[in-house]
Amino acid sequence: MRPLGIFLLLLCACLTSARAQVWRTNETLWTAAADISIPPQVHWHLALAAFQRGDRTTARKELRFARAQLGTLDQHDPLVTLIWLWTDIIGM
């Protein structure tokens, strides 16, 4: 194997190890119960505010809450696309 191949395999090993660790801790996403008394729009704005002040932990939490309630929004609402793109394409 060439050095590039070995590097790619080691990179994969690091990423997979991190993923397996997340599985061990039960993937917080699964247990993150969204507060349904707060609409997803509010969670979205709280996430944006947290992101702007550099608090990525809170931003991720609020995004998860927003995403968990996407079904309550009109599916043509641009916010659905925004939340979906952020959480699934850009990642949390």
Add this chain to the structure above:
Amino acid sequence: MIALVGLMALTVVVYLPLWDAGFVWEDVPPTAGAWHLMTLTPRALTAASMVWQAAQSVRVLHLTNLGIHLLNGLLMFALLTGVAAGWRFFLTGLWWLHPLQTESVSYLAARADLFLVTAVLLLLLATRFPKGLRELGMLVCLWLAFLAKETGAVAVGLVALWLYWRESRLPWRVLAVGALAALLLSAHFLSHLGSWTATAPPLGRFIGVQIAAIWRVFALLIVPVGLTPAHQWASMPPWLTVVAVLGAVIVLMGAFAVRQRVPSIAFALAWIVIALAPRVLVPVPHPLTEHQFALPMLGLWLMPTIGR
């Protein structure tokens, strides 16, 4: 050989966190009734293996998943005979270590996908057996695939594709028996879906979402950032599904056009289409997940064997 053992050891180290992992989400302790019921379904092999381990700890269940994953890598290594040694080791290592495989290995409910990959790899290896033994081996492996998962019926199409591309001839008698069994299995499975499909979205929307999801998982294969067991495909914007379907049509037409010049790409795409056909065409409430991509991605790993 040392490189192979080293890669295996690295894979075991990478998955060490599973030592303390518990049951999550759809993973139910195998003593629960659900798994016993499933021994009556086409997923009998998977269910039986879970029930058999009922008396063991969750650790044994996780280690078994890891063991099947390692076995699949070794079968892959055997199948890649003839490929340059460097590529052979790299592809085997990548199969073991790719982050997209984490869900198949870590998630006990995904054992069916691991077993299905094992059965298909054995099936492809059986095509190399001497005449006589080859037919028997293929039928046994097809049966294993049917018992691994409901979608195991795709194994018939996959082995036909493999033989057509590599040998330009097909063992019609074996494939006819396999296809008949696959049809019966599919009919049995579809007749038992019942009210479960009632909550699925309309077929057009379902197909669009699934194809867009395939694009996304394919992107995760290249850049594995954003992995999650709970993709929110259902809330996907409608315009994105249209773009995804158009993109898929263009890519497939392009692959068909260059099938003579670049047969490996056409083979891999045809493999993915066959492997994912049930997931795209049978509307179920649960959209595509990462672990369901284990069998389709095998087609990409087999690309270097095409044209040899």
